[in-house]
Amino acid sequence: MKLYGYYRSSTSFRLRIALELKGLEYENIPVNLLQSEQKAKDFTSRNAFGSVPMLEADGRDRAQSMALIEWLDEAYPEPALLPTDIEDRYTARELAYAIATELHAPLNLPILKYLGSEYGKSQEEIGEWYRHWLARTLDPLEKRLEQVGSGDFLFDGPGFFEVCLLPQMYNARRFSFDFSDKPRMERIERACLALPAFQRAHPDNQPDNPERTAQ
Template identity: 80%
Template sequence: MKLFGYYRSSTSFRLRIALQLKGLEYENVPVNLLKSEQKGDAFSSRNPFASVPMLEAGGRDRAQSMALIEWLDEAYPAHPLLPADIEERYTARELAYAIATELHAPLNLPVLQYLKNEYGKSQEEIGEWYRHWLAKTLDPVEKRLAQLGTGDFLFDKPGLFEVVLMPQMYNARRFDFDFSAKPHMTRIETACLSLEPFQRAHPDNQTDNPE
């Protein structure tokens, strides 16, 4: 497998965590979003979405992180990311898709660049935009976690929800989002960061991280 992604992309981060949790080997192929490499013909001819991540697997190029995560779980059933119980699967999807569908679109790089370049918004104003939309979704996610009475993870081990949550929390902290009123979320974050799969997938540990 070859994973085409960017070290700080939340969707690329998702795929790295999923691959690590499932114990699947892959080659990391950096795509520099700041240089718009994803829009070049060499990449966009293979992935019409011109976005990361893209996974080359089984002789096919596959895109869209959430579809990829579920494909991985079906194609490689060992170490499942979704629980066996149908109600628990629903809960994992409810929380994961709340983050993936409500937050990625308004908070991704092209939108932030558009706010800056087309509307002349300052970095401070962009930060306010970012934190507003984070709160709109993460506040109810935290309330749901409180209702469920979670421990270190949503269920007995990290899965789909943690795969989606951790990259969003990483990006939220870059924009100084306040997690002080989110003990369930931060407890899950601490537990995940103690595990090798999350450490290996972390942006700080990627070869294309310039720092």
């Protein structure tokens, strides 16, 4: 497997976590979003979306992180990312897709660049935009987490939901989002970050992280 991604991309981070939890070996191939390498002709000829992550696996290039994660769970069913019980699977998808569908679109890099280049918004104003939309989804998400459990994870261990939550929390902290009123999220985050799979997938430990390569 070859994973084309960017160290700080939340969607790339999602897929790295899923691959690590599955114990699957893969080659990490950096794609620099800041230099728009994902829009190069040789890349878009393989991935028409011009996005990361892209996974080269089983003779095919695959795009779109959520579809990729579910494909991995079907192609490599052990250990499972989704629970066995149909209602638990629904809950995991409900919470994960709240992040994937409500937050990624308004908060991804092209949108943030557009706010600055086309509307003249300052970095401070862009940060306010970012935190506003985070709160619109993460506030009710915390309430749902309080309703469905109180443990270290959504269910017995990390899975589909945690794969989506941790990257979003990582990016939210980059924009100074306050999690002090979200103890369930912070508990899950602490439990996940203590695990080797999440540590290996973390942006701090990726080969294209400039802070890592400068050391």
